[in-house]
Amino acid sequence: MMSKKVTITDVASTAGVSVATVSLVLSGKGRISQATSARVNQAIEQLGFVRNRQASSLRGGESGVIGLIVRDICEPFYAEMTAGLSEMFEAQGKVIFLLQSGATGKGLERCFDTLLTHGVDGIVIAGGIQHVNHSLREKAAAQGVPLICASRSGGSEGVDLVRPDNMQAAKIATEYLIRHGHKQIAYLGGLGSSLTRAERLGGFCATLLQYGLPFRSEWIIECDYHYGHAADAAESLLRRYPKISAIVCHKASVALGAYFGVLRTGNQVAGSSMDNLFQRQVALIGIEDSPELALTEPPLTSVSSSAREIGYAAARRLLLRIGGQNLETQDIIVNASIVERGSA
Amino acid sequence: MMSKKVTITDVASTAGVSVATVSLVLSGKGRISQATSARVNQAIEQLGFVRNRQASSLRGGESGVIGLIVRDICEPFYAEMTAGLSEMFEAQGKVIFLLQSGATGKGLERCFDTLLTHGVDGIVIAGGIQHVNHSLREKAAAQGVPLICASRSGGSEGVDLVRPDNMQAAKIATEYLIRHGHKQIAYLGGLGSSLTRAERLGGFCATLLQYGLPFRSEWIIECDYHYGHAADAAESLLRRYPKISAIVCHKASVALGAYFGVLRTGNQVAGSSMDNLFQRQVALIGIEDSPELALTEPPLTSVSSSAREIGYAAARRLLLRIGGQNLETQDIIVNASIVERGSA
């Protein structure tokens, strides 16, 4: 079946050179003559040699492996971020270990140890960053493994943190509506306890005030992420305050719910292809993007720092640290940008 | 900063034993006395020793690493499957390399080589299995690395394939509706070219016939995955054939669209909390589950082989192969089951 795993030594002998030479052509370091290089490559081809990276990292330097601990890969935000990380690292010839921590700190610690044991060059922690405590950071430092966090909202110290700019996102959304002539704007969704919501709401209010628009607390509605609830909330809001012409939605699922809520009131979502003079148009804009938002008619505009972008930023930062730079820890805030789809 | 990476030798000397002994307590193999074992463990603790798995796999056997190549981690199906794989492997103390192949075969091959070079114990290919060709299989065999595919629908040979039972899922959905008294059942969604759809439709038809119900081709509607389109299709279908009392939806997004389509006709989705004698109730059941389906009111019932379950099955199979069993290649078909939520 499998014929004795071919090693660098085999390659060396069939190419008629020394192992060192083979190693050199493999890593492209020493200046090797075209002739030998070709001979070696041919031998490699012929024997079907595959280099053993475990052995090479054992001796020399980097393993070319990055550890990624994510709370739950099924959450679209983290999936997308993972895609971003993976893209960027693969471009550098690195590969990623994926571990799921689950919600508990215990899980995080276990994952962390596993990664260290496997000799990763660096670790990204995505989500659950509140569990990144001192002992964890110590451990990473002791092993000389750079550590970096990525998250949906703030709250860590002593570690680089990459996160979206919630405030700016809300600001952009609100500004966009105002620029399109809206003056009666509501904010829908999220629960009062959410830090992320606080940040977004801050951006919303600030922007209203900046443009001299009234800030009405009755137009700021809490609701959870269920479509049905968001739809109900949007419907009752619009029925009660018919003047409202636009809604900033706290997150993608809320925007989707609001979409159906608007339809229920007998009005149209702005940008609808079926113009109708008898129907009022309500503009909708979501914060956080999601592929689902493209599935409605009209598709829904949103503002977000793409999770993928956060992945890129985190990857870049980690690469810098792995590069040996001795950097201050810092928060890296990824800008939001608008995805225009027509609903605002 | 980092104090000279502590090795097994350091542990040995501070514990006053030989490296071999330390190795033995680490792997729990040789029968070591309680006393020395304790002494060693204490030294490990004290020094903050972390075992280097690269070194151990170099010498001995397995690396404890599984390679996973997935077409696109952002697709919820694959994300969920990945979660399943990761869970199962982590329970075995194994860790997974995650690579994204993208849609092209070229990507797959590159990923494959990367994994081999990193010395994985086995490889799972999820999606894009049509690119798993002979050369790939050869290469895996040559390295003695077991290979296994997981996918949403059939179509590979010479490799173990784990996949959902589309036909059975449709059968269960249809049967469920029939058992609940429905006789006028439509099938909505999917495009004619889809293999998956063909399988599901097969189950649908077979079940209707089995129960002596009429099979009406006008009640089988193609449409893509956009909510809006599914809603339109459902609406026009119901307006045209008011007798239809239930719809089997080809996939989650179609079910969601259909949900809103039903509402647009002025009818209710079955199970709605607001009973109203003047409204007809239309039952809805989806194939493939998705968290979104829980967000409507009433939440939508669906039938599916959970992607997670497929992940588990794939992991189990791969572990078997890694265990050295010499098995015939086989298709492993994961049963579908119903997630009752109220809409049917």
Next chain:
DNA sequence: CTGAAAGCGCTAACAA
């Protein structure tokens, strides 16, 4: 029950 010693496959000095 424990220690000594020989590698696993590869890289990195140093020689040649």
Next chain:
DNA sequence: TTGTTAGCGCTTTCAG
């Protein structure tokens, strides 16, 4: 430009 040689950190016979 290439070969020699000494390890990387760990496991594993084989003796004690």
